[in-house]
Amino acid sequence: MRAGSFSTECGCRGLGIAIGFLVPPVLVPNIKDKAELAYHISIMFYIIAGVATLLFILVIIVFKEKPKHAPSRAQSLSYALASPDASYLSSIIRLFKNVNFVLLFISYGLNAGAFYALSTLLNRMVILHYPGEEVNAGRIGLTIIIAGMLGAVISGVWLDRTKTYKETTLVVYVMTVVGMVVYTLTLDLGYLWVVFITTGAVCFFITGYLAVGFEFAVELTYPESEGMSSGLLNMSAQIFGIIFTISQGQVIEDYGTVPGNIFLCVFLTLGAALTAFIRADLRRQKANKETPENKLQEEEESKSSEAPTTVSEQHL
Helix, strand or coil, X not given: CHHHHHHHHHHHHHHHHHHHXXXXXXXXXXXXXXXXXXXXXXXXXXXXXXXXXXXXXXHHHHCCCCCCCCCCHHHHHHHHHCCCCCCHHHHHHHHHCCHHHHHHHHHHHHHHHHHHHHHHHHHHHHHHHCCCCHHHHHHHHHHHHHHHHHHHHHHHHHHHHHCCHHHHHHHHHHHHHHHHHHHHHHCCCCCHHHHHHHHHHHHHHHHHHHHHHHHHHHHHHCXXXXXXXXXXXXXXXXXXXXXXXXXXXXXXXXHCHHXXXXXXXXXXHHHHHHHHCCCCCCHHHHHHHCCHHHHHHHHHHHHHHXXXXXHHHHHC
């Protein structure tokens, strides 16, 4: 249930993002009085600071550095193979020598960067086509996060049952591209309920990919540290997120929302093409299959195959 638990974590993280979309438009109304606006913003920041402080205290008290027992044989072997003298730099160098991981590093960054740009500029795009719908823009943000939570959980359960990492990653990526194209073509139709549906469909797949991508990276880079591969994927997501948000925002300002969304569609298509070239080298799955029971069975089979040969030699 490793992939399922990780996708559940992605879904819970999405819950916090959903609250972030829904609550600020309620706490900070669209008013022209700057003094009153500053007051409402300060109240929102005090609430955020209180919640963050509470979570920080809970992390210190509740969470442990690592579990008492390794959750799987592959993880146990990873602990055993880890060298105390290994450095972060050497690990990073080994990861970037892995061609499959480099392809995933780029394609993951393109996907996550598109999601960050879309969610950041969503309010701006909605208000541009539907003036005065600030509250509904927040509700659309809530919709895409809830859809993303469902996508992350469903993709994780699917991975646990099928172990089809490459196939699942590619299908989810292609569906993300299709959803983004549909969203681009329907944003300016004048029907707000259509925007709810299309943005929800896009983020169902795009957030589902985020969970699948982390698991696929762990498979491709085993026995390297999971934290290292996940950290590099997050770095890629942040880099592309900054680039895409600034670039798409400028394109929207100069040419409109349709060219801005086409900008994302092009890079998502590139990411899907790169994903198709990733080889499904599932190293962690191979390590999990090499259990002592399997080895004992192989030894017994080899002994049984050698037994008739020994008897025949004695007979001769």
